[in-house]
Amino acid sequence: MVQQLALPAARVKSRPLEIVSRFWSWLFLLLLLLFFSLTGPGFFSFLNLQSIANDMALALLMSLGQTFVIIAAGIDLSTGFTMGFAAVIEAVVLNALVGRLPLGLGLALPLSILIALGVGTLPGLVNGILIGRLRVPPFIATLGMYGIARGLGFIFSGGGQPVSVQTPGVGDIGNGYLLYYHPAVGFSWLHAPLLPPGARPRDLISILPFPLIVAIVAFLLCYWLLSRTRFGRHTYALGGAPEAARRAGIPVARQTLKLYMLSAFLASVAGVLYVLRFTNGDANAGDPLLLDSIAAVVIGGASLFGGEGTMVGTLIGTLIIYVIQNGLVIIGIDPYWQFVAIGAVIILAVLMDQAKARVLNR
Amino acid sequence: MVQQLALPAARVKSRPLEIVSRFWSWLFLLLLLLFFSLTGPGFFSFLNLQSIANDMALALLMSLGQTFVIIAAGIDLSTGFTMGFAAVIEAVVLNALVGRLPLGLGLALPLSILIALGVGTLPGLVNGILIGRLRVPPFIATLGMYGIARGLGFIFSGGGQPVSVQTPGVGDIGNGYLLYYHPAVGFSWLHAPLLPPGARPRDLISILPFPLIVAIVAFLLCYWLLSRTRFGRHTYALGGAPEAARRAGIPVARQTLKLYMLSAFLASVAGVLYVLRFTNGDANAGDPLLLDSIAAVVIGGASLFGGEGTMVGTLIGTLIIYVIQNGLVIIGIDPYWQFVAIGAVIILAVLMDQAKARVLNR
Amino acid sequence: ATSGGAGSSNYTLALIVGVKGDPFYITMQKGAEAKAKELGVTLLVDGPSQWSATLQTPIVSAYMARKVDAIIIAPCDKQAMIAPLQQASNAGIKVITVDTYIGDGDYVHGPVTFPLSYIGSDNVQGGKIAGEALIKAIGGHGKVYIQNTVPGTSTTDQREQGCKEAIEATHGAVTLVGVDFNGDSAAKAAEQTTAMLQRVPDLAGIFGTNIYGSEGAAQAVKNAHKQGQVKIANFDAPEQAIVDLKNNVVDIVIAQKPADMGSIGVQYAVDALKGNMGAIQKRVPTGYVIITRDNVDTPEAQAAIYKSS
C-alpha cells in the first residue's frame, strides 16, 4: 500500500526541464542585465545596481502587500494614495511633535512613525470590512478608497502642497547607509566618515542604503508569511476557491480584513520611508507607482483570478521593471520609444513564461 | 411531462421584489439626480443634463468596449492611449489630406476617419492575438499595449506636441447639434440659425449634440450585440467558463481577437470624436478617462472575474460617475472633498446593490 | 554668458524634464538641443511619465550611474528632489535647475546652495501676471474660475496661487468662485466647466493653469453659447493655444520661455565644466510674454510660441 504512494521513477518530471522552469524568470532578468551591461555605459556597476534596488524599495513594499491581495483574488487600487496619505500624516505629525518632545528626534520620530503606520492602516481596515463583510467587489471598494485616501491626503496636508519636513537629521536617516568605505579612511558603520582634507568625496562607497534594508527585511517577512504560515496558506485557499475555503472553516471575512490591512500597512511603511528619504509628506507620493506595483506582481506569475503567485515572483517582476527603466535611461533611448520598449519587454517577459509552460506541459 | 415543466405559481420569484431589483440601480441614479437637483443651483435643467450626457460620450464609448472585454473575463488597460493614438492619427492624416483632395473636407474627413479607425484598431488586433492565441494574461498584454500605444501616439504626433487641426469646419461638426431652436427663428436642423439682429444668442437651445448622437448609436448597437446575438452569447460563455466554452466548440481565440478589436475600435471612435470636438490630436486625450471607464463597467454590475455584466448597467455606471462629478462641482464642494465624496458614492452605489442581492436571496 | 565654441570637449549633459510629452518641456528640449549642438556637447534628455518625484529620482540615479558631467533638471518637487540631487552633486555632477527649483530657489542664501543656478520664471509670479491680465480683460470686476490640472503639481499649483493673489489684490471686485482639477484631461475640464457655468451663469473669466484646462473650458463656454461673455486665460503657449487664441476660443495666453531655459541651462553647464564660474548667475529669471489677439503677430509673441518643430 505504501508502495503505491512511492513514486515510480518514470513518473517524476524530468529534472532538467524542471530546473529550467524554476530559474526561467531569473534567466530573463539575467538576459536583461547582460543586455544593458553591454549597451549601457555605467550600467553594470555596484553603485548602479544598488541604486536600482534602492529606488525600487518603495514600489516593492507596495507590491508585497499587493501580492497577498492578488493571490486572494482581490486587488488594491488604493495603495498608492494610502502611501501618500501615510506620508502626509508622518510629515504633519513629525512636524507637530518635534520641539514639543524631549530627546530631539529620538522620541518624536518613532512616535510619529507609529502614528503614521497606524493611521495609514485604516484605509485597509475599511477596505477589508467592505470587501470581507459587506461583499463589495475589491475593485470598487479600493477604487472608492483611492478617492477617499487621495482627498484626505490633500486635506491633511493643508491644501495640496506637500508638507516639508525641515528638522535636520530626518533626511540623514532616509538617505543613510549601513556601511561606508573610503580608501583613505576604511570602513565606517552607519555614519559617513569625516574625510581627511586630501580625500575625494566621490571615492566614498556607500553600502546598503536604508530604504533597501527596510525593503529586504519586509520581503523576507512577507516571503515567510506567504509560504510558511497558516496565514499564507489561507490566502491561497481564499483566492483559489473562496467558497471551498469558507466551507473548510477558514474565517474568510477576518482573513480578508487582515489582507487589506497588511497591504495598507506596507503601503504606509513605504509612505514613511518616502518622508525619511525625501523629507516631504506628499499626497501624490505613491500613486504613480501603483500600476507598476500591480504589474510587477502579475509579471511575477500571479493571476488576477487568484490562487497563484509567489513573493519571489513579485521580486523578479519588480526587478525586471526597474532594470528596464534604469537601463533605457542609461542607454539614452528616446523617451517616447521608452514607453514602447517597456511595454514590449513586459509582454515578452510573460510570453517567455508562457512558452516555458508549454514546453513543460506537453 | 410537460406539466412538470410548467412552474407552480409559488415557485416563481415574488413580483414586487423582482421589480425593485430590476430598477434598483436606476433608483440610485434617480436619488442622486434628486439630491443634486435640490442642492445644486442649475443642476436640473435640460441643458445641464444634456451636457452631462454629451461630456460622458467619450468615456461611454470606451466603457462599451470595456464591457465586452470584462464580461469575457479580460481587461483592457490600453483603451485610453489607444484613443489618444487614434486621435493623433486622425489629426495627422486629416492635416495631410486637407488641401490635397478635392471637395474640401468632404473627402478628406471621411477618409481620415476611416484610416484613424483602422489604425486605431490595430492595438486591439495585437492584444487579441497575444491574449487569444499566445495566452498572455489580459492585464499584461494590454498593459504592454498601454505603453506601446502611448509611445507611438507621441511619436506620430512628431515629438509630443498635440497635433492641432486648423481646418475650419472640423470643430463645427464635433460641436454641432442635430437640432437648434430659437424663439425668434424657430427650429433649424444641423446648422445653427443666423439670428436676426435683436435676438439674443443665449436664448438658442441646441438639441442632441454630435458626440452624444454617436454615443447613443454606439450604445444601441453594443446593447443589441451583447444581448441578442451569438457574439454576445459567446462573450458571456467565454467569461463564465473559458474551458467549457472551448469544449462547446466556441472558437475562443477568434472570439477573443474580435473582443479586443472591438474595444480598440470603440476607443478609436472616441479618439476621432475627440479630434472633431477639440480640433486637437492629443496622445494624452484618453488615458485620464481609463479608470473611470473601467469603474463604470464594474459599478454597472460586471464582475472582473467575467461572465456577468450588461450594457444598461454600464450606462448607469457611467451616468452615476458623471452625475456625481457634475453635481459636486455645481454644489461647489471643495475639490479635495470631491475626491472623498466620489469615492464614497461609488462604494455606496455598489453597497446598495449588494443589499438588494441579499434581500432577494434570503 | 560666454560661448564655448564648437568642438570644445565631449561633455555629456543630461536634461531631466518634469514630465515626458509636455509641449512646454519639448520646447525646452529643443532649446537645449540647439545649444548643445552649437557647443559640441552630448545632451541626453529624459523625464518621468508623470509629474512625480518618486518617478524622477530613479532617472537621476541612472544618469549618476552613467556618470554624466552635468544634470539640468526641472525638479518635480522642491523638497523631495533635494536629497537625490545632493547625492548627484556629491558625486561631482554639476546640477542646474530649470523651470522649477529646489529649496526656495535662492541658491545663495536659501537652505539649498549646491545647484549652480535656477533658470526659470517664477510660476507664482506668472500666475499673478496671468490673473492680472484676465482681470483686466473682464473689466476689473466679476467672477473668476480656475481650472487646475493634477493636485499637488507644484508648477500649476503655484500658478493657481499667483492668480489667487491677483484676485485678492482687487479687494472684492473680483471673486473666485472655485477651483477644480481636471487631471490633465480636456474632456474632464469641459465637463467641470459646464457644471460651473450652471452654478455661476454670470461667470466672467476662467484661468486655465495649462492647455487642458483652458481648452476644455473653452469647449464648455462655446456649448453654453457664452463666447465673449466669459474670458479665458491660458497659461503656456503651445501652438494649439495660439490657434485657440486666433479662433476666439481663448483670450489671453501667457508664455514662458522654455527654449531659453534649456539653452541657458546647457550654456551654464558647459561654462561650469570649463571652470568658467564667473559667467554663471545663481538666478536667471526668464520672464513672460503675454499674448493677446492684438499682439499675436508681433515677432516677440511669435518667438514665444512653443513649437513642435
Add this chain to the structure above:
Amino acid sequence: MEQAGLGSAADARPVLEVRDLVKRFGGLVAVDHVSLVVWPGEVVGLLGDNGAGKSTLIKVISGVYRPDGGQLLFEGQEVSFASPMEARRRGIETIYQDLALCENLDAPANIFLGREPVRRRWGFLKELDDRYMLQETQHVLEQLDIHIPDLRQPIRQLSGGQRQSVAIARAIYWNARLMIMDEPTAALGVAEQQKVLELVRTLRARGVPVILISHNMQDVFAVADRVVVMRRGQKVGERRVAETTTNELVGLMVGAERA
C-alpha cells in the same frame, strides 16, 4: 408519524434534531418544513429525486446556508451556525457533492485546510508543518485505497475519483461527531466504493452517526439503518431499512406513493 419512534434508542439523546426547517431561494422553496432526527451510531440515508432538496438540507445543517425558518438542535442544544466554521467546530464534518476543494492546493493542504498543524521555529514563529501533513495524508488515503501519483500536485490535476477521495479523506481524518456525506461514492472505482461503505460501518460502530445521500439504492440498503425520503423540498417518508423495499422507496421518491 412520530419520528422518535423510528430512532434507535428512546433513552439516548439525539445527536441532531432538525425541526420544521425551511430554506428558500428567491421564490423557490428548496427545503419545505423538513424535520429529522439522527441518533448516535445511526446511519440515516437521505433519498430523493434530482432537485429534491437533499443537498440544500445538509448545507443548512453544516452551516453553509442560513435557514429561513425552523430550528436546529445539535447534541441537545439549539444551534445557529453563522458559518461552516462553527459547524466544523462542533464536530460536524461534511463531504459536499461539489467537493469544495481548493483546486490550486495539493491534497495535504486541502485535507488540513483551516486546521493546519504548526510547529514552532526559534521558539516564537509558528510555521506550517508540511512534513506531518504529507505523512498523515498518505495514511488516510491508504485507508481509502486510492493511488495518487504525486501528492504535491494541485488538486486541479487529479482525476475525478482522486479528488472525490481527497474530499472524503478530509472529512474522515477529523474526529467527527456527525458525518454528512453527499454522494460520496459518485466518482469512485468499484473497490473504493466498498472501502467507503466499510468506513461508514466503522463510524457507526464507533457511535458516530452518518447522514448518507446516495442515488445508489444498493449502497443505501447496504449500510443505512433508516432512510428519509424527500420530494420537491418536502419530506415524504421515513422508513427503517429493514422494513422497506427498493420499490417502495422509489415510489415515494417519484411521488407515486405517499407516506
Add this chain to the structure above:
Amino acid sequence: MEQAGLGSAADARPVLEVRDLVKRFGGLVAVDHVSLVVWPGEVVGLLGDNGAGKSTLIKVISGVYRPDGGQLLFEGQEVSFASPMEARRRGIETIYQDLALCENLDAPANIFLGREPVRRRWGFLKELDDRYMLQETQHVLEQLDIHIPDLRQPIRQLSGGQRQSVAIARAIYWNARLMIMDEPTAALGVAEQQKVLELVRTLRARGVPVILISHNMQDVFAVADRVVVMRRGQKVGERRVAETTTNELVGLMVGAERA
C-alpha cells in the same frame, strides 16, 4: 490480442480507431500506448480504477488534449483535432465528467452553446432565437425525465443531478456520429439513470456507437457490448460483455489478473 476480432462486424468500417495513443502530463504518462476500435452501433464500456486514464483518453479523442503520440482515425480518415470544435464538427459529442457547462448561463444557452440558432431581423440582422432554444430544451429534458423548476436560471443554481442532465441533454440533442459519455449517470436519480441507459440503447439501435465510462458495473453490463479495461494509463484487457464476469473485470482493474 487482435482487436478487430472483438469488433462487431468484419465487413463494416470502424467509426473510431485509436492507435498507440500516448498522453503525458509532465513526467506522468496518463495514457500509455492505448489502442482501441469502435464499430458502428456498438456500445463500448471503458473501465478502470480511479486515475487509470479513462477521462484523459476520451479527452484526447474529443479534441480537448492534443496527443503526444499515436494516431486517431475517425470514419476511416486520420484526424488530428486542434480543438474540441473540430471534433464536434465531425459529429463527436461528449459528456464530460466535469460537465463543462457555463455556470453563468441557463440551460438552453448551454445546450445550444456554439451552435445557437438565429433568426433574421429586418432581413439582415441575425438574432438569437431564444424562444426556439427554450422549446427545444424543454423537449429534450422531457426525454430525460428531469424537472428543472426554472429553465431561465443560470446553471450555477441547479442541483447536481439537474446539471448532469443538462450536460447529457446537450450531447444527445445533436445528432452525434459517436457519443462519448464519461460517468453520465453519476449524479442522477434512480429513474433518471434508467432513462440514460435506455437512451444508450436507442443510440445503438440507430447505429450510433457509444463509449461509456462508468464505475457502475451493473450499468455497464446492462448496455455495453464490449468493455475495455485500463490500469495506470495502459490498456490491460478487452472483453465481450457476454463472455466475462464482474469479478474478472474487477480483477483486471486492480491488477490482480492480466489479460
